[in-house]
Amino acid sequence: MGPVLQIENLTKRYGKNKTAVDGLSLEVCAGDIYGFIGQNGAGKTTTLRALAGILAFDEGEIRICGHSVRKEPVKCKAEMAYISDDPDLYDYLTGIQYINFIADIFGVNEEVRAERIAKYAEMFRIAGDLGSLIGSYSHGMKQKTAIIGALVHDPKLLVLDEPFVGLDPEAAFKLKEVFREMCARGAAIFFSTHVLDVAEKLCNKIAIIREGKLVANGPIEEVRGGEGLEAVFMEVLGSDAR
Amino acid sequence: MRAKWALLFKIQWMGLTGINKARHAGGRTGRRLALTAAAVGLVAAVLVFFVAMLALSFCRAGLGGMLPAFSVAAASLAVFVFSLLRGPSLLFAAKDLDFTLALPVTRRAVVAARLLCSYAVNALFTLIVALPAAVVYFVCEGFSWTVLGTLALALPCAPLLPLAVAAALGTGVAALSARLKHKNLLQSVLGIALFFGAMAASFAFSFGANADTGALYNALVKFYPPALLVAKTANEGAAWGVFAFAGASLAAAALFVWAAGACFTQIASALAARAAGAGYKRGDVRASSAFAALVKREFKRLFSSSAYLLNAAAGVLLLLLGAVALLFFDIGAMAGELPVPQRGGAGDLFACMGAGVMAVMQCMSCPSASALSLEGKSRGLLFSLPLSAGQILLAKAVPTFALDAGAGLLFAASLCRSCGAGAAVWALCMAGAVLFAAMAAAGGIFLNAKFPKYDWKQEVQVVKNSLPVTVTVFAGMAFGIGVAVLTAFAGVWALAAACAASLLLCALALAALPRRALHWEA
Incomplete structure (x- = not known):
């Protein structure tokens, strides 16, 4: 089985002088929980936005389940879900209207969506608020709503930018459970984080990006090489790729 | 200091x-x-x-x-x-x-x-x-x-x-x-x-x-x-x-x-x-097609903001008021005594000129000219969904078309009745109501896709002051006034030409819409 996500030589420039992502290549396979770490401004969000089909890129290729993001964006997006670091949802919809909207776009039938919404709404303890306008939600509630919207169509690839920011400890724990459950079913998770501890305990693979370039990448044991992830991270920030 | x-x-x-x-x-x-x-x-x-x-x-x-x-x-x-x-x-x-x-x-x-x-x-x-x-x-x-x-x-x-x-x-x-x-x-x-x-x-x-x-x-x-x-x-x-x-x-x-x-x-x-703490019922979970979901969301967006709705509804409401007011006037009788040297007489002429006024009002109400810009910071959410640019933009044009065409048809019917217009003018005015609305909707979303402004701080910056809105409203006014003036000379033929022109402009705008994907950078 081919990789769920394949990034080849991705390059994204802003203007003439700023190269945000520089020749980045990696593969995420079914069952992977892939952590993507780097400093602020290293190019994580740019990479995630490019593979979500939101941001046009200058060079390289991104394939999701074999489809090119550049040539077949709709097919790619149908296989994945993306949650940004700032869940700027539609304040004028209620939580349930938002999730219904996402389910309609992905063509999830009524029975299946009802079952999944009930399951995840209970799991994240937000069922009692889904009838309220999103504008009244806290950051964490918006994040939970965005997560349910992403899970309602059971994507093959889940791409998340800082997914644990704003979540309460119980919800963060549940989300990690969901990640493991999805991967056990053959899906893949690719997410950025600044919390090295989470990455170390949750991920089976890690990529570290510095100034737009991948400086470490692979199974976590290989990247770590007997050290803690924090030590490796600090080391690669000061040196070139291992 | x-x-x-x-x-x-x-x-x-x-x-x-x-x-x-x-x-x-x-x-x-x-x-x-x-x-x-x-x-x-x-x-x-x-x-x-x-x-x-x-x-x-x-x-x-x-x-x-x-x-x-x-x-x-x-x-x-x-x-x-x-x-x-x-x-x-x-x-x-x-x-x-x-x-x-x-x-x-x-x-x-x-x-x-x-x-x-x-x-x-x-x-x-x-x-x-x-x-x-x-x-x-x-x-x-x-x-x-x-x-x-x-x-x-x-x-x-x-x-x-x-x-x-x-x-x-x-x-x-x-x-x-x-x-x-x-x-x-x-x-x-x-x-x-x-x-x-x-x-x-x-x-x-x-x-x-x-x-x-x-x-x-x-x-x-x-x-x-x-x-x-x-x-x-x-x-x-x-x-x-x-x-x-x-x-x-x-x-x-x-x-x-x-x-x-x-x-x-x-x-x-x-x-x-805002009131929080309301749960949901099983009945709230209802399926519809992707395009219907997009259109529903556009209408909800329209009614969620007073600035957006006020700017979108002004022309439509003027048309509705005009339609009601015309019920109490018999323009045909009032104009019948004027010496108008044209087939169909003054009634037809005033109906054709009124269609020009209708076009001005319809172009005044053009939420599609700011619908894309209003996505603002949350545009990434929409652009990451499995939708083509065409689907997204067409859905954004629907409220403008529905409101303008609906109000236009009522105004045109009331106008033609009041003017005692002939069958040809009736048909052209009704067609004009639909075609002018389509032109406003398509033109507005075309301009907005071409010149989006996502980095607004207040909605009014895009619903009132942005380039697409200004161009749509003023170009629509010029078009409508042009129709009213030309019909004074060429009568029903000028209105027919205006209908054809609006159909052509609408087709050109729709054909020029981006097809594949919309991106974060404007």
């Missing part, structure tokens, strides 16, 4: 005009700003021409002496109506409200900065209206230091009073509706009611004036009595008049800042507070 209100004003002004962004971002952003400035300049040039022609007609009618007071009154009324359209958003819609309220500044400084921002825009508008009139006055009536001094003092003050009154009404609406569940809808309804109240009053005076320039002047200053103070100085040399005008304007603005500052936090907090 600069006053805090001045610092707040500077920040807001930079956000409103985009000058700072263009300076630092350069490239495409700078070119886009230059293009917007060119479009605004073109609109200003048209306005200057129109005002100069009107001023000349005053002078030819021997009423040149009334021009200073007339220009002040006309500009003030326009400022009042446009500010009223902004409603509560004038003070409370900015995205930086929480940030601003957390700063160590007084509430009155916040109110003053926001009022000053609106004042700066309206002062520019006032100058565009009043300066050509002043030039015509000096050319036709001769130069006068008294009039120059009067205008120099009166014009900068002119926007203050109408702006303060409109802002007070908007704040009042916000305060009254803040704790209600459907406050956005209520604010929109109240705003529309205020807008149409002002329009109805102005029409009443215009009808009373009987389209005669002298009577028009009397009606206008009757509707806006402070302009008489300007006339006292300009025409009678009584210096106290203009000083009283300036004093009243400044006092009104100061009073508003003082009063609104006192209750600003309470209203802002009440507006921000």
